[in-house]
Amino acid sequence: QVQLVESGGGLVQAGGSVRLSCAASGRTFSSYAMGWFRQAPGKERELVAGISRSGNMTYVPNPVKGRFTISRDNAKNTLYLQMNSLKPEDTAVYYCAAHDTSSIYIYTRFDDDDYWGQGTQVTVSS
Numbered sequence: 001q002v003q004l005v006e007s008g009g010g011l012v013q014a015g016g017s018v019r020l021s022c023a024a025s026g027r028t029f030s031s032y033a034m035g036w037f038r039q040a041p042g043k044e045r046e047l048v049a050g051i052s053r054s055g056n057m058t059y060v061p062n063p064v065k066g067r068f069t070i071s072r073d074n075a076k077n078t079l080y081l082q083m084n085s086l087k088p089e090d091t092a093v094y095y096c097a098a099h100d101t102s103s104i105y106i107y108t109r110f111d112d113d114d115y116w117g118q119g120t121q122v123t124v125s126s
Contacts, residue, residue: 002026002098002115009094009120016086016124022079022096022117029077030054032115033099033107036070036081038092038122045095049081050106059106064090086124093119 008020020036030053039045049070050059058070069082079096098115099107 002029002032002100004096004098004115004117006094006096006117006120009122011123011125012086014086014088014124014126017082017084018086018122020081020083020094020096020120020122022081024077024079024098027100029072030074031100033101033103033105034070034072034079035097035099035108035110036068036079037095037097037110038090039095039119040089040092043092047108047110048094050108051079052104052106053101054104057104057106059108083122086122088124088126091122091124093121095119 003025005023035050036048037045051070055072067085071080096117097110
């Protein structure tokens with residue numbers, strides 16, 4: 001098992017930047033493909049970034065491409081999400097997720113059988 005704790009959220013003005021962190025503990029962090037999700041009020045949870053176990057492959061969907069960057073430091077057991085040029089529509093609770101896998105590739109089909117953090121609120125003011 002792995003435990004995940006997000007941090008770094010808060011209130012930021014439109015156009016600003018925030019870096020979220022997700023600290024992992026428990027089983028070996030590099031055993032997991034990781035992802036960042038967000039959920040805004042009244043909306044479904046959506047994937048905003050994914051990264052492979054080693055960190056050499058990343059995925060960012062079009063709505064945040066060019067603004068969000070995912071990275072990980074396996075030596076520090078930490079996942080990051082750098083968010084730049086933030087917009088009010090980026091306001092949401094952001095979650096990190098871990099998928100236990102032997103695959104070297106990115107994983108995007110996270111579900112309730114995976115491991116999730118408690119979330120951190122990001123609010124972007126206009």
